[in-house]
Amino acid sequence: xxxxxSIPKGTRDFGPSEMYGRNYIFNTIRSVxxxxxxxxxxxxxxxxxxxxxxxxxxxxxxxxxxxxxxxxAFAKVEPSALANSNALSLKVCEKGLRYDLTVPFARFxxxxxxxxxxxxxxxxxxxxxxxxxxxxxxxxxxxxxxxDVVGSRSLLSEMELVQIVDDVFAEFGIRVCIKINNRxxxxxxxEVCGAPDKMIDITVAIDKIDKIGLDNVKAELFEKGLSSxxxxxxxxxxxxxxxxxxxxxxxxxxxxxxxxxxKGVEELxxxxxxxxxxxxxxxxxIDLSLARGLNYYTGAIFEVKALDxxxxxxxGGGRYDDLTGIFGLPGLSGVGxxxxxxxxxxxxxxxxxxxxxxxxxxxxxxxxxxxxEVAWLIPVASxxxxxxxxxxxxxxxxxxxxxxxxxxxxxxxxxxxxxxxxVAEGAVTLKNLATGEQKMLKPDELINALNY
Amino acid sequence: xxxxxSIPKGTRDFGPSEMYGRNYIFNTIRSVxxxxxxxxxxxxxxxxxxxxxxxxxxxxxxxxxxxxxxxxAFAKVEPSALANSNALSLKVCEKGLRYDLTVPFARFxxxxxxxxxxxxxxxxxxxxxxxxxxxxxxxxxxxxxxxDVVGSRSLLSEMELVQIVDDVFAEFGIRVCIKINNRxxxxxxxEVCGAPDKMIDITVAIDKIDKIGLDNVKAELFEKGLSSxxxxxxxxxxxxxxxxxxxxxxxxxxxxxxxxxxKGVEELxxxxxxxxxxxxxxxxxIDLSLARGLNYYTGAIFEVKALDxxxxxxxGGGRYDDLTGIFGLPGLSGVGxxxxxxxxxxxxxxxxxxxxxxxxxxxxxxxxxxxxEVAWLIPVASxxxxxxxxxxxxxxxxxxxxxxxxxxxxxxxxxxxxxxxxVAEGAVTLKNLATGEQKMLKPDELINALNY
Numbered sequence: 001x002x003x004x005x006s007i008p009k010g011t012r013d014f015g016p017s018e019m020y021g022r023n024y025i026f027n028t029i030r031s032v033x034x035x036x037x038x039x040x041x042x043x044x045x046x047x048x049x050x051x052x053x054x055x056x057x058x059x060x061x062x063x064x065x066x067x068x069x070x071x072x073a074f075a076k077v078e079p080s081a082l083a084n085s086n087a088l089s090l091k092v093c094e095k096g097l098r099y100d101l102t103v104p105f106a107r108f109x110x111x112x113x114x115x116x117x118x119x120x121x122x123x124x125x126x127x128x129x130x131x132x133x134x135x136x137x138x139x140x141x142x143x144x145x146x147x148d149v150v151g152s153r154s155l156l157s158e159m160e161l162v163q164i165v166d167d168v169f170a171e172f173g174i175r176v177c178i179k180i181n182n183r184x185x186x187x188x189x190x191e192v193c194g195a196p197d198k199m200i201d202i203t204v205a206i207d208k209i210d211k212i213g214l215d216n217v218k219a220e221l222f223e224k225g226l227s228s229x230x231x232x233x234x235x236x237x238x239x240x241x242x243x244x245x246x247x248x249x250x251x252x253x254x255x256x257x258x259x260x261x262x263k264g265v266e267e268l269x270x271x272x273x274x275x276x277x278x279x280x281x282x283x284x285x286i287d288l289s290l291a292r293g294l295n296y297y298t299g300a301i302f303e304v305k306a307l308d309x310x311x312x313x314x315x316g317g318g319r320y321d322d323l324t325g326i327f328g329l330p331g332l333s334g335v336g337x338x339x340x341x342x343x344x345x346x347x348x349x350x351x352x353x354x355x356x357x358x359x360x361x362x363x364x365x366x367x368x369x370x371x372x373e374v375a376w377l378i379p380v381a382s383x384x385x386x387x388x389x390x391x392x393x394x395x396x397x398x399x400x401x402x403x404x405x406x407x408x409x410x411x412x413x414x415x416x417x418x419x420x421x422x423v424a425e426g427a428v429t430l431k432n433l434a435t436g437e438q439k440m441l442k443p444d445e446l447i448n449a450l451n452y
Numbered sequence: 453x454x455x456x457x458s459i460p461k462g463t464r465d466f467g468p469s470e471m472y473g474r475n476y477i478f479n480t481i482r483s484v485x486x487x488x489x490x491x492x493x494x495x496x497x498x499x500x501x502x503x504x505x506x507x508x509x510x511x512x513x514x515x516x517x518x519x520x521x522x523x524x525a526f527a528k529v530e531p532s533a534l535a536n537s538n539a540l541s542l543k544v545c546e547k548g549l550r551y552d553l554t555v556p557f558a559r560f561x562x563x564x565x566x567x568x569x570x571x572x573x574x575x576x577x578x579x580x581x582x583x584x585x586x587x588x589x590x591x592x593x594x595x596x597x598x599x600d601v602v603g604s605r606s607l608l609s610e611m612e613l614v615q616i617v618d619d620v621f622a623e624f625g626i627r628v629c630i631k632i633n634n635r636x637x638x639x640x641x642x643e644v645c646g647a648p649d650k651m652i653d654i655t656v657a658i659d660k661i662d663k664i665g666l667d668n669v670k671a672e673l674f675e676k677g678l679s680s681x682x683x684x685x686x687x688x689x690x691x692x693x694x695x696x697x698x699x700x701x702x703x704x705x706x707x708x709x710x711x712x713x714x715k716g717v718e719e720l721x722x723x724x725x726x727x728x729x730x731x732x733x734x735x736x737x738i739d740l741s742l743a744r745g746l747n748y749y750t751g752a753i754f755e756v757k758a759l760d761x762x763x764x765x766x767x768g769g770g771r772y773d774d775l776t777g778i779f780g781l782p783g784l785s786g787v788g789x790x791x792x793x794x795x796x797x798x799x800x801x802x803x804x805x806x807x808x809x810x811x812x813x814x815x816x817x818x819x820x821x822x823x824x825e826v827a828w829l830i831p832v833a834s835x836x837x838x839x840x841x842x843x844x845x846x847x848x849x850x851x852x853x854x855x856x857x858x859x860x861x862x863x864x865x866x867x868x869x870x871x872x873x874x875v876a877e878g879a880v881t882l883k884n885l886a887t888g889e890q891k892m893l894k895p896d897e898l899i900n901a902l903n904y
Contacts, residue, residue, distance in 0.1 A: 004779075004780060005503060005559040005562050005779045006500065007495075007496050007498075007499065007559075008496065008498050008499070008500055008546075008547050011496035011498055013493070013494070013495050013496065013563070014495075015564065016491035016574070019491070019493060020492070034842055035837045035840070035841075035843075036843075036844065037813075037817075037842060037862075039468035039471070039813070040468060040471040040475065041467055041471060042466040042474075043465050043466075044459050044460065044464060044593055045497065045579065045581070045593055046459075046460050046463055046517075046581070046593060047460070048458065048459065048460055051458075062522075065519050065522070066519070066520040067517050067520070068518040068519070068520055070514075070515075072537050073537065074537035074540055074541065085524050085525065085526035089520055089526065092520075093520055095460050097497075107459075108465055110457050111457045111458065111459075112465065112467065115467065117857075117861035117862055119847055119848075127497065129497070129498070131523075140498070141496055141497055141498060149847070153848075154848045156820075156845060157847050160845075274827075274830070277830045277831065278830050279834060327457045328456060361489075361491070365489075368608075374608065375729050378726070378730050379729065382730060382731060385487045385488070390486055390487045390488070390489060392488065392489035393608055395571055395604040395606035395609050396604055396606050406569055406571075409569035410489075410491075410569055
């Protein structure tokens with residue numbers, strides 16, 4: 001009995017129409033990246049576990065997919081090793097699947113530092129794998145679309161990433177709000193609270209404000225050991241109102257005792273000055289409740305939310321000061337963003353924004369009415385393709401109804417009927433399947449009729 | 453001490469210039485596939501081991517990359533299981549990495565049979581993984597570029613694949629020979645030798661003729677238990693000379709006692725009649741020594757060799773009659789081809805055929821001579837990008853020499869110098885880095901100067 005086929009939980013098959021939408025997303029993002037001089041690289045799906053372990057926290061380590069060593073992996077393992085499963089899994093697995101694109105990129109930069117001219121602007125669009133519990137919108141294999149600049153501390157790079165976000169979502173027709181904050185401000189805030197060692201606790205707590213609300217964030221801060229005075233300092237900052245310039249002035253006043261905090265305010269102000277010059281079309285706002293989970297960020301942080309569709313952030317990123325240090329190349333500052341292709345797909349679908357025209361499908365199907373007719377039309381089909389028109393010949397001489405149905409289900413807009421008459425005339429009958437309109441055309445007329 | 457970064461043996465990093473070449477290959481193949489109405493699908497990198505095991509022979513099973521179950525994989529394993537490593541590895545691994553694109557495609561067709569309109573023409577360009585011993589030109593992660601039609605027995609599909617091969621290599625500018633054979637002829641040959649049960653032995657032996665020569669193939673056939681008479685029947689067939697039509701007549705005479713063999717000859721003849729109508733530009737020839745390793749082929753088999761560069765086959769495929777049967781959907785005939793992107797890359801590089809123009813790199817670098825100058829040029833750079841011209845602003849105000857060097861190393865052809873003078877004039881000094889020529893241009897003149 002044949003096995004019933006299935007795929008692992010959390011993975012997906014993509015059929016033609018999903019791939020059309022996905023490729024539209026990847027191609028749009030790629031072409032914007034390229035317009036700003038970012039260059040494509042690719043790294044292997046499989047990395048040494050030593051490259052991956054310890055880079056994503058304890059939780060991340062558990063979510064790595066580990067690959068069994070090839071050959072007889074267990075041959076040299078002593079039976080006593082079974083007592084400790086973790087130790088055993090490390091003994092029989094030396095490789096794992098890529099968990100994100102950032103750590104492999106840092107590894108790439110260090111490994112190829114002599115071939116790279118800095119500042120290095122690279123983009124990378126590849127899948128990553130996480131052994132997370134699958135749920136709606138969370139997959140075990142998904143694509144990331146990242147752009148990063150490393151080797152410069154210039155805020156022009158931050159501005160450029162905001163421009164890229166602006167261009168990408170303008171291309172998609174998605175209205176967004178680009179939220180910006182700065183990690184140094186968050187650190188300054190911890191400092192003026194008298195709890196500089198609690199920056200991570202504070203950051204983690206305020207990152208939740210959208211999800212759990214102000215009161216619960218305050219409760220969490222108390223729980224982490226912050227005093228009422230400290231929480232009182234933080235509270236107005238989280239609910240700051242006004243224009244970006246007004247927000248900057250208010251926060252500057254609150255942080256006046258923190259050198260790092262003021263540096264953050266200054267960076268934010270300079271970035272907004274640059275953004276003003278760049279003429280960004282989308283809404284850009286300072287959001288001091290924006291923290292982002294990953295702790296390697298040290299300067300600007302970004303997050304993008306769709307305005308007309310309810311979903312989590314669809315793009316995010318920030319500046320990090322020492323990502324390559326762990327691989328032996330300290331002091332290289334970088335800034336990057338990552339577009340969430342799966343969520344963007346949902347937004348485009350939900351708002352009906354996928355392009356309707358030129359969906360990459362076949363333009364015309366030649367009917368197959370028998371050997372003689374097909375022999376005549378083979379060169380006509382070749383001629384169309386030479387002129388860039390995608391076409392098919394129905395492979396079997398079946399009832400015309402079946403051939404119609406095939407065109408219909410595949411969304412092919414035109415049928416080129418070639419029967420005895422047409423061969424005699426040296427022409428085809430072109431039928432527009434949407435309007436029903438049909439006319440007899442010579443091959444060169446056919447090219448004109450079918451060109452976009 | 454920081455760890456020294458490296459990647460697993462048999463895997464590769466691809467930098468910008470390699471990615472440019474690879475994307476050129478993938479895009480060319482993709483656009484030809486689309487012109488013939490093939491639609492893109494993608495399947496997960498991770499498949500259930502039950503989908504993969506037993507599909508590639510014992511040797512293939514050993515070369516599968518297995519993924520350790522997530523969570524505590526070893527928790528429920530009894531210590532005694534360690535005695536049998538194979539059984540243990542199956543207990544703690546339920547998933548593996550894709551080994552080729554054909555088996556996942558068969559799985560896809562069966563799983564989604566109700567959503568698919570047959571005949572189904574799909575292409576798939578994705579990486580595959582094999583735990584093979586790495587060596588020159590053999591990698592553990594590499595891309596396959598496959599196109600298949602399933603659900604039709606029409607020889608028009610075979611012809612179409614030959615047209616696709618012809619178009620792809622014409623685009624690349626690579627002169628090739630397309631070799632064609634038919635598995636039914638090989639079976640017929642075994643039959644007229646009186647050894648129909650030895651078709652696989654015979655096929656495997658004659659597949660080696662290019663590598664080991666006629667005498668060694670004969671020796672291998674004797675070793676497999678074939679009689680001198682049998683080998684005498686096979687020998688002239690392997691060294692057949694003449695035009696395709698002459699070869700067909702000779703082989704028809706030899707196979708006159710084998711019904712299957714004659715069916716193969718008839719298929720080959722019909723295919724060549726269709727190929728004649730299609731006006732193929734490349735050399736197409738019958739090669740009866742062509743066998744191809746994979747045993748699921750049942751009809752036409754193809755292989756493509758570069759004429760001007762010494763390397764193995766760069767494309768191959770064939771017809772199979774029951775690939776989906778193993779997943780519960782018998783009787784679906786298909787035919788497909790697979791392009792070897794890595795070898796094509798070597799051929800294009802070796803023959804210096806990669807396109808020189810428009811390599812996707814940045815067109816112009818704006819110099820950074822200070823805040824005021826940059827503030828002026830930011831909108832100019834935006835204007836260029838809106839006109840489809842890729843450009844960068846050097847992120848830091850460093851010595852002009854450093855900025856020159858950056859442009860040079862990145863292969864950027866133009867420098868747009870913006871100093872105090874230029875800002876005063878409302879223009880940029882555009883320098884062609886190849887010729888040294890420079891002139892001052894207003895923003896709209898700049899667009900014209902930089903457009904291709």
